[in-house]
Amino acid sequence: MGAPMPDSLRAALHRQQPPEWAIACPLPYCQAKPGTPCHSPRRRPVPLGVHPSRADAWIAHQNAA
Numbered sequence: 001m002g003a004p005m006p007d008s009l010r011a012a013l014h015r016q017q018p019p020e021w022a023i024a025c026p027l028p029y030c031q032a033k034p035g036t037p038c039h040s041p042r043r044r045p046v047p048l049g050v051h052p053s054r055a056d057a058w059i060a061h062q063n064a065a
């Protein structure tokens with residue numbers, strides 16, 4: 001108890017990404033690159049960091065593999 005969290009573990013938790021980030025976002029106004037979060041047309045972050053269309057595209061990508 002009370003042991004500090006190792007920096008490496010802290011970084012890993014902070015860096016946790018949605019699996020959908022493995023592909024680019026298909027939305028024309030977003031086009032988030034792989035490994036980067038989605039954003040709204042006004043460049044605001046979106047909830048969960050992923051557009052539904054990107055999630056759909058990712059699922060299609062998985063099925064195609």
Ligand SMILES: [Zn+2]
Binds near residue numbers: 025032038050
């Ligand atoms: Zn997006």
